[in-house]
Amino acid sequence: MINIMKDIYIQDKRLWQVWPGKNRFCCSGKCMTGPKSDLLYYIPSIAALIVIPNTFFIFAAPYIWQKVTVILPILSVILYLLTLSAYILTTFTDPGIIPRKTITEIIDHESSKIDIMSIDMSKYCSTCQIFRPRRSHHCKVCDNCVEIFDHHCPYINNCIGGRNYIFFFLFILNLTLLCLTNIAGCFIFIFHDYSISGPAKETFIKQGTVSLIIIVIIIVLTTMIGILTTILCLHHICLCFTGETTKERIKGEDIGSHCYFCKKKPKKFDPQQILTEEQFKKIVEGPVFIEMSDNENSVSN
Template identity: 30%
Template sequence: MAEGQEKPKRLYQVWKGSNRFFCRGRLIFGPDVSSLITTIILIGGPAVSFCIKVNHTINVNKKDGKDSNYWYIVLFVAALLTCLDILFLLMTASRDPGIIPRNTKPPESEEGFDMNTPSMEWINDRTPHLRLPKTKEVIVNGHPVNVKYCDTCMLYRPPRASHCSICNNCVQKFDHHCPWVGQCIGLRNYRFFYMFISTSTILCLYVFGFSWVHIAQNKEGILKAMRKDILSDVLIVYCFITVWFVGGLTIFHFYLICTNQTTYENFRYRYDKKENPYHKGIGRNLVEVFLSKIPPSMNNFRAVVCEDDMVAEAPSADHVRTSKEKIDIEMGDKFSESNGISLPEILQNLHYDDLEGNSKDKERSVDFDIHPSPFVFELGKRDELVIAHETENIHQV
């Protein structure tokens, strides 16, 4: 490298989101990664204490000449559940949840649309001459869905995506930001998140049950045994309280999986009065979450980037829209159609990549399957919207 020449930077070093990277960009966490340590302590502390208690029981049985094979199995299962629980937690917290790459610049001014209607708004102060529709309607499995323009990432979000204010990223199939995991839960880590909370539930029930077994084995009576066995008492109370939280969460997310909803959609009553376009039946919904191939990350955080390619800064707080404008509407708004407003050419000429199954038919509408690709502005190519995901299925109605 020539003297005075700066060492090229990698994408994770210039990333504008709030994520924290480790192992030179191989691991990506949320900004509140420190909460992960607290969660590990809350899981590991009681589990290790229980294993110590079981080991003590084995030693006592050996001295009394009793068979300890039963407690060896109990100890092994407890250790296995603990390791799996922490493993699923780390797999959830340390991977890209489905972050959609930002555009480096807003759309070019020639691609703008400058009709003054409620469905249009200024994008930001850097392009005061450019206006774009706030929402764009697409068809998902035969149902109209509105995709929203993200001022921060400067792209049209794909259906089911949302911008996380904590991580400052648009995430595919955004479910929620979990403070216990310290990471967004989305398309690429939801499976591991559910396995984490379900394993936590099983571990709580397991420790709770065998803690009672420890007490019941005392021949002096339950009350006297509880006064002597303080550790088992603490574990029983702790697991009883915890299982209501993680158990309820497990049941709730199992319901979401069976109905093919996200937490974000459920909390906004998205499908209470409208048919869910993503629901395929319980069996296929379960297969989609647990048995389908996880799409590869859309970001190569270790890729070398040039200064000119760095992602633009987010708009300042002085230009934040009103609360009504900031509501994340993805279904329903048809203002532009009802008023006969034609969309600009950049929004009409959509090009779709990686079509699977049938060939293109221009006279038929495009129908997105489970995870539609994001509409991303490629600034070097005018009048073009890139569908940026290799594994997303697009078929014709």
């Protein structure tokens, strides 16, 4: 019985398997992310996010916990977990992709239909062959139109749009606070030890020269990241008040009466949607695949 069910599942053809954009899907279409071309930026970012805070936890946090206060290491761990969770959610959440005309025509799914009232007739996307809703833009990297498009972030490996903006904002906010906490922790680690006189200081210097060098490196790297994220965080806090996206702010576009946060859009397609043999064939053989020469990247296991 289990084998029969397994065979039926394997035979199902899903929308994510024939997706015409450059986005990649994982976990059988449950999660989606940006194209492979971002990995050059994404891998160093995730490595820095894992290595730098964990080096702080290994070298500085135990000393602060034992000799100064338990509050700072606990706060740092909480902020780190929040930062990492927000980062993963931003990377693997659909930013608000609008399916191309070919997809909506073949599938005819209720959720994929664009609200006529929101369409801007002066904004036609020749790749997706649709009149785009207001505030949406075509991301050249992902090769899809995205609703309430903010920007494409290669360090996150995804577009930042109406559906994942809140996770992105929480990521930069928590990362900024994490940087400030860890820099404070590093300075406490250095100066608290040097304030101790007598044998304790000698013990620290003997055992801790390597630790001290590592902590100085952490301070330099965390300060560099902290300055960038603080600027980014302040920029997005300003945008929260004006209701604009980064693209609208740069281009000076009028956003009308639409509010950035109040209008969270529902998902416009289901990557796990089961396709009929005919629908699968139409999408594979249809004009979308003929127009896009390098779409092999869009299908990933």
